[in-house]
Amino acid sequence: MDGSPIVPILTGCTASGKTGALLKLRRKKTIEVISADSRQVYRGLDIGTAKPSAEEQSILVHHLIDRIDLDETFSAGMFAREAWRLIQEIKGRDAIPVIAGGTALYLLALTGKLDPMPSKCNSVREGLKDLELEVPGVLYRMLERLDPITAGITGDGDIRRQVRALELYTLTGSLPSTLRKGGDPSLRKMFRIVGITLPVEEHRRRIEARAAEMIRQGLIDEVKSLLSSGWGRESVLGRTIGYREVLDLLDGTIQSVEETVDAISMSTWHLVRRQKNMFGRLEGIVWVEDSSDLIEESLFGEGGF
Numbered sequence: 001m002d003g004s005p006i007v008p009i010l011t012g013c014t015a016s017g018k019t020g021a022l023l024k025l026r027r028k029k030t031i032e033v034i035s036a037d038s039r040q041v042y043r044g045l046d047i048g049t050a051k052p053s054a055e056e057q058s059i060l061v062h063h064l065i066d067r068i069d070l071d072e073t074f075s076a077g078m079f080a081r082e083a084w085r086l087i088q089e090i091k092g093r094d095a096i097p098v099i100a101g102g103t104a105l106y107l108l109a110l111t112g113k114l115d116p117m118p119s120k121c122n123s124v125r126e127g128l129k130d131l132e133l134e135v136p137g138v139l140y141r142m143l144e145r146l147d148p149i150t151a152g153i154t155g156d157g158d159i160r161r162q163v164r165a166l167e168l169y170t171l172t173g174s175l176p177s178t179l180r181k182g183g184d185p186s187l188r189k190m191f192r193i194v195g196i197t198l199p200v201e202e203h204r205r206r207i208e209a210r211a212a213e214m215i216r217q218g219l220i221d222e223v224k225s226l227l228s229s230g231w232g233r234e235s236v237l238g239r240t241i242g243y244r245e246v247l248d249l250l251d252g253t254i255q256s257v258e259e260t261v262d263a264i265s266m267s268t269w270h271l272v273r274r275q276k277n278m279f280g281r282l283e284g285i286v287w288v289e290d291s292s293d294l295i296e297e298s299l300f301g302e303g304g305f
Contacts, residue, residue, distance in 0.1 A: 004091070004190075005305045006189075006190060006191060006192045006305075007087055007097055007098075007099065007190060007191050007192070008096075008098050008099070008191070008192050008194065008299040008300060008305070009036075009098070009099040009100070009107060009110075009111075009191050009192065009193040009194065010022065010098060010099070010100045010194055010195075010196070010295065010299060011036070011100070011101065011102055011104070011107060011193060011194070011195045011196075011279070011282075011285070012102060012195045012196035012197065013102055013203070013271075013272040013275045013276060013279075014102055014207070014268055014271055014272055014275065015050075015203065015206045015207045015210050015268065015272075016102075016195075016196040016197070016198055016203070016206075016290065017196055017198075017206075017290040018100055018101070018102070018196060019050070019052055019056070021196065021290065021292060021295050022060060022098065022100055023056060023059060023060055024292040025098075025292070025295070025296060025299075026059060026060045028296065029096055029300070029305075030094070030095045030096060031060070031095060031096045031097075031098045032060075032061040032062075032063065032090045032093075032095050032096070032097060032098070033060060033061065033062045033063065033098050033099075033100045034063045034064055034083050034086050034087070034090075034097055034098070034099045034100070035062055035063060035064045035065045035100060035101050036064075036079065036083075036099050036100060036101030036102070036103050036106040036107055036110070037049065037065070037101040037102065037103055038074070038103040038105070038106065039236070039240055040064075040065045040066075040101075041064055041065060041066075041067050041068055041074045042066075042067075042068055042069070042070055042236055043066045043067070043068065043069055043070075044069075044070060044222075044225075044226055044229075044231070045070070045236070045240060045243070046222060047214050047217050047218060047219045047222050047242075048214055048219050048222065048223075048240065048241070048242030048243050048246075049240070049242075050210065050214075051065060051066075052065070063086050064079070064082060064083070064086070070226070070231045070235040070236045070237060071231075071235050071236075073120060075117075075119065075120070076105045076106050076108065076109035076114060077109055077114075077116055077117050077119065078119060079103075079106040079109060079110065080106070080109040080110045080114075080116075083099060083106075083110050084110075096300075096305040098299070099191070102275055104275060104278035104279050104281065104282060105278065107193070107282060108278075108281060108282065110187075110191070111187055111188050111190075111191050111193070111282070111283075112184035112185055112186065112187030112188055113188075113281060113282070113283075115179060115180050117168060117179065118168065118171045118172060120164075120167065121167060121170075121171060124167050124170050124171065125163055125167055128162075128163045128166055128167065129159075129163060132159060132162075132163075137156070139159065139162040139163065139166060140154075140156040140162055142166060143162055143165055143166060146166075146169060146175065147165065147169070147175040147176055147177050149175075149177040150165045150175070150176045150177045151165075188283055188284070192286075192298075192299065192301070193282055193284060193285045193286065194285070194286050194287075194288060194295060194298040194299050195279060195285050195286070195287045195288070196287075196288065196289075196290050196295065197287040197288065197289060197290075198289075198290060203272065204265075204269065207265050207268045207269055207272070208261070208265045210268075211242070211261045211264040211265045211268065212261050214242060214264070215257060215260065215261055219242060219243075219246055220246055220249070220250075220257075223237070223243055223246040223247060223250065224250070226243075227250075233247060241264060241267045241268055241271060242264050242267075242268075244267075245260050245263040245264045245267065246260060248260070248263070286298050
């Protein structure tokens with residue numbers, strides 16, 4: 001990408017106003033969005049992820065949404081590879097690629113802060129999980145012998161990370177602790193990262209209003225439909241804010257719709273705090289207020305499109 005314009009990234013915490021800002025930008029520039037959202041990538045998770053509506057997508061093209069089913073995974077490495085491909089495709093159409101979303105892990109992978117890793121291998125994973133079921137604790141003992149550094153990081157209770165570490169060893173023949181070399185710093189200069197920031201009270205107000213609006217739009221019916229299609233807590237539903245709280249409502253753990261809205265708002269605010277911590281790992285991010293003029297100037301300044 002030497003000599004190419006710097007690719008803009010628009011990020012920010014949940015409910016910070018990214019979609020609205022992008023739609024305003026579309027009035028002035030021919031842009032296409034590459035979604036960096038780890039939940040909008042799933043088919044069927046529409047209302048609870050604030051996925052752009054069909055009308056909004058007809059105005060502004062969005063990529064990497066509605067790509068996988070609820071029992072599949074889409075890793076940061078997969079995102080980075082797909083995003084690089086789409087950047088070139090979009091530029092080939094004389095449009096501007098804009099990376100947009102709040103999943104910092106995706107952005108870290110794209111901008112070279114993470115080392116590339118092999119994609120998952122279902123057969124290896126299932127074999128390791130079956131082994132753990134037969135002999136509880138065996139994965140940790142294997143990892144402790146092979147790679148004490150990684151074993152110390154995962155601990156003896158994190159089966160998911162033990163499986164991933166042993167999967168990496170199986171696929172590469174290298175110890176997981178030796179695969180992490182600090183990424184590729186040269187990639188960072190190819191991007192301009194702008195984040196939308198809000199005053200705390202305004203952000204809380206937006207989160208509460210959005211939770212209530214999702215219920216009004218039919219989030220409960222959306223969850224019921226997904227349940228009737230065979231998806232349950234074991235899928236991504238049980239790990240996604242909004243959906244897991246509605247599942248609690250339907251199970252009787254939460255007693256009312258009002259309590260559900262409150263629970264979604266609280267979970268979302270906790271997510272925002274985690275997102276802010278992750279954004280601290282993104283080098284050179286420029287924070288701006290939710291203003292279309294400020295966002296446009298920051299995204300498309302010197303060296304940009």
